[in-house]
Amino acid sequence: MKADPAAQARLLDLQELDTRLQRLDHRLRSLPEIAEAARLKERADALDAELITAQTKASDVARHQRKAESDVDQVRSRAERDVKRMESGTITNAKELQNLQSEIESLGRRQAELEEVVLEVMEQAEAAESEVDRLTREREAAVAEAAEVTARRDTAAAEIQWDRTRLNQDRERVAADIPEALLTFYDKLRSQYDGLAASPLRYGRCNGCKLALSTVELNEIRAAAADEIVRCENCRRILVRTEESGLKEPAAE
Template sequence: MKAEPAAQARLLDLQELDSQLHRLDHRLRSLPEIVEAAELKERADALDAELITAQTRVSDVARHQRKAESDVDQVRTRAERDTKRLESGQITNAKDLQNLQSEIESLGRRQAELEEVVLEVMEQAEALNAEVSRLAEEREAAVAKFTEVTARRDTAAAEIQWDRTRLTQDRQRVAEDIPADLLGLYDKLRAQYDGVAAAPLRYGRCNGCKLALSTVELNEIRATPADEVVRCEDCRRILVRTEESGLGTPAAE
């Protein structure tokens, strides 16, 4: 493949722009806010699940408390009714009086037991309500932090995108100075070799693979016409001859 030396030199400008674009893409993918936002989102979702579970338990305990209080009211009402009957003097039969007194005592014990249940349930409800409050506060804090971090992430991403747009425009202008066949080869090699397709030959060394060329290879390149596109024998990238190549005066076409 042949191309004017100036067009080959423009490959180095293009490669520098592509390397900058690659670094910007890496910066964008590696923004610390991305990981932090994901962790905060996961934390907020976990707190949501815990909060729903705690709220469900609060509802269950509240229902249990209402049932226990209702049972206490029923026993108390029945005990009050029996006490009134006992105090009314209407019951004169000794056995009936004894049975009624026994029932009142039994109801008293039952009422005490049920009131203990109510107290236990109220304590459970108090603890669960405190847990709900704690989870709600933690979730609110996590959501607030998530909002803050995503805002910083989006700002940083926008700045990177602005730089990327500018570099992409510069790349388009540089690419216009390179023949289509040479540009096609460059793009093909860039996809094969980790984004680096063209490298300068500097002081007898390929700056793509960083290996020094042998004397035989340097002599072959020295004898190659300036408009001939040469490639590194080791890494197969395009080698661009420069004033720092150490070849002396390029061969004439």
């Protein structure tokens, strides 16, 4: 492949822009806010699950409390009716009065037991509601923090995208100075060699792989026509000859 030396030199400008674009892409992928936002979302999701479990438990305890209180009311109402019957004087049979008195005492004991259950369930309900309140506060804090981090992430990403847009515009201008065949070849090499396709030859060394060329390789490059595309024998990237290439023969004495 052949190309005007000016077009070859323009490859270095294009490579510089592509390298900067590659760095911006890496910065975008590596924004610390990305991992932080994901962590906070995971935390908020976990708190959501815990909150649902706590709310379910609180609802079950509240239902148990209502049932226990209803049982107490039923026993109390029955005991009150029995007391009224006994105090009304309508029951004169001694055996029946004795049975009614026994039932009233039994209901009293049952009411006391149920009231103990109510107290226990009330404590459980208080603890369950407290847990719901705690998880609600934690979840709200996690959601708020996640929103703040996400906003920072989006702002940083927008700034990077703005830089990418500007660099892409510069790239289009530079790419317009390069023949289509050479540009296609350059892009193909970029995909093969981690984004680095063209490198200057500086002082006998490829700036791409950082390896020094042998004397034979340097002599072959010296002998090549100025418009011939040369490549590093080590990394196979395009070598762009510059004033710093170290190709000039030393002056004869």
